[in-house]
Amino acid sequence: MVTKLLCKNCGSNNIVLNGKRSNGRQKYHCKNCRCYRTFGPEYYYSTERKEEILRTYKERASLRGVRRIFGVSITTVLTWLKKKSQA
Numbered sequence: 001m002v003t004k005l006l007c008k009n010c011g012s013n014n015i016v017l018n019g020k021r022s023n024g025r026q027k028y029h030c031k032n033c034r035c036y037r038t039f040g041p042e043y044y045y046s047t048e049r050k051e052e053i054l055r056t057y058k059e060r061a062s063l064r065g066v067r068r069i070f071g072v073s074i075t076t077v078l079t080w081l082k083k084k085s086q087a
């Protein structure tokens with residue numbers, strides 16, 4: 001599920017995943033620039049995966065169903081939908 005993870009600060013992939021925050025965001029430590037940061041939801045899913053999830057959501061019209069199938073949070077799906085409708 002995780003595609004390529006790059007440091008948001010310096011763009012290096014020399015990072016160590018470091019547990020999760022209470023809000024579900026992935027924490028990481030970058031060995032290159034030595035920063036501690038978190039990834040937003042957009043870092044967990046590739047574009048294809050995102051499309052698949054949104055398609056499933058439209059077919060079933062159920063956020064809970066999507067959450068059950070993909071383990072994606074409802075907030076994340078709503079954010080994608082919002083972005084999509086703005087585009």
Ligand SMILES: [Zn+2]
Binds near residue numbers: 008010012033035
């Ligand atoms: Zn870095």
